[in-house]
Amino acid sequence: MGVSILFLIIFGLKPGLDFIGGTMIEVEFTDYRPSQKEIQEKLKDLKLGEIKIQSTDQRSVILRFKTID
Numbered sequence: 852m853g854v855s856i857l858f859l860i861i862f863g864l865k866p867g868l869d870f871i872g873g874t875m876i877e878v879e880f881t882d883y884r885p886s887q888k889e890i891q892e893k894l895k896d897l898k899l900g901e902i903k904i905q906s907t908d909q910r911s912v913i914l915r916f917k918t919i920d
Contacts (some may be wrong), residue, residue: 879911890914 904914
């Protein structure tokens, strides 16, 4: 327990999207799912900040980023 507390003091907690706010979108592709690099390149011009991409199945991904208007 002491080691756990020590690690919390040193590294702190990194709250997820649930605690800091943001946007989460699930996108499903019809033919094939592009690579994460391709998705990043296409979304780069939208200036959404850091985008986290999580694959969910063969044709869809979850995009997580800061809140958008």
